[in-house]
Amino acid sequence: MILTSIINIVYIVRRSLATHVIDNRTQTFLNSLEENATIKTSKKTISKTDQHFERTYKTFLHSFVETYVSTTQNRTITLNYCPPVPPNLQGSLVVNNVPDNFSIATNSSYYPNVELGGHYHPTTCLARHKIAIIVPYRDRLDILKHFLYHTHQIVQRQQLDYRIYVCEQAYNKTFNKGIVMNGCFKEILKLQPDTPCFIMHDVDLLLIDDRNMYTCPIFPRHLSVAIDKFHFYLPYTQLVGGVLAMRREHYVLVNGYSTNYWGWGGEDDDMYARIVNKNLKVERPPASVARYKMLKHTHQKLNPSRMKVLRTAHIRIDSDGVNNVKYTLLNTTLYHLYTHFLIDVGEEPK
Structure with a gap:
């Protein structure tokens, strides 16, 4: 033209x-x-x-x-769109061990169709969904390796245009998931500003039914409904931790994660309060398909002050989150199977 x-x-x-x-x-x-x-x-x-x-x-x-x-x-x-229901889904899956020659530091022969930075898109049709998978991470190399080996093959069968971002907190400081997630969200939009859907994914959870689609519906969707550790039963209805899918506009609307939780626990329940406060609702797929295996690892101690901070969740939504998060991006590295952000969250307030 x-x-x-x-x-x-x-x-x-x-x-x-x-x-x-x-x-x-x-x-x-x-x-x-x-x-x-x-x-x-x-x-x-x-x-x-x-x-x-x-x-x-x-x-x-x-x-x-x-x-x-x-x-x-x-x-x-x-270049027709991919089918609404991907034809190669297998349903219930068995988690296999990671091959000895599988590496995440160099180009992997197991996934030659994955582009640098952990990006993949179908070659025989146009993906109906584009997503970013955010994985908060620190000091769990074997678990990260297993997560990448397992997750790439599943999400490819779902015929998605996806990219995996591993967001690592730098230095041996108290962990702050909210700062890591918000910082990662902002950095992703700098690289891929047209990303419409974000999957917040704990590194120790492996999907064991590929019919649990990694997409963003009208409302936020809690994907990790049934985890083997909890005997495939949802512990409580306010839970949105584990794996959560949110549209970009919803993440901005709820102001992302709170940055006031230092240590393990509390930030996911705070996220639920934000979602409800903004007149959204949490969707969940059936427990028969929203199934995960939790990889064994040493759990961190719970944040003893998390419940005190949680009680003020509703009054901090617009003043505590992605709109004013403070962090320093130390490095961005494009590995074959993922994009790595190294983030300094600063010092915990005394």
């Missing part, structure tokens, strides 16, 4: 210049009858040149339109 417009402009300008030359010659004819023969010759020359230009223009335009239409039709045929 752009090229056609350019051709049309050239055509109009060419015609205008030709007319302008003729008008000048005509004026000369009126002023000086002696140059009549020269004017006639000049008119004939211009007329022949103009006719030649018109023939060339029409020929080229016809050729371009045929080529453009043909190319557009081929793209329409080859």
Whole structure:
């Protein structure tokens, strides 16, 4: 289309210049009858040149339109949207051990179709959903390795346009999940500002039913409903920790995670309060498909002051979160299977 417009402009300008030359010659004819023969010759020359230009223009335009239409039709045929229900889903899954030669530090031969930075999109159809998977992380290399090995294969079967972001808190400081998540959210939008859907995903949870789609519906969706550690039973209805899917606009609306929880626990229950306060509701898929295996690891001690902070959740929503989070991005590294953000959360207030 752009090229056609350019051709049309050239055509109009060419015609205008030709007319302008003729008008000048005509004026000369009126002023000086002696140059009549020269004017006639000049008119004939211009007329022949103009006719030649018109023939060339029409020929080229016809050729371009045929080529453009043909190319557009081929793209329409080859780049149809993926089916609403991905055809290669397997349902209930068995968690396999990580192969000895699997590495997350170098290019992995297990996932050659994953692009640098942990990005993948289907090649046979257009993905219906684009997502960013945010994984807060610190000091769990073996678990991260297992998570990446397991998750890539599942999300690919869901035919998603996805990218995995591992957000690591730097230094041996008290962990603050809220700052890490909010900082990661902001950095992702700097790299991919058109990302519409965010999956907040604990690194120690492995999906064991690929029918649990990693997409963002109308409302926030709590995906980790049934975890083996809890005998595949939801501990309490306010729980949104583990794996949570949220649209970008909803994350901004609730102001992301609170940054006032230092240590383990409290920030996810605070997120639930934010969702409800903003007149959203939490959706959940059936427990028969929203199933996860929790990898074994040493749990951190609970934050003893979390309940005190949680009691003020409703009055801090607009003043404590992603809109005023303070952090320092120390490094961004693109590995084959993931994008790594190293974030300094600062010092815990005394």
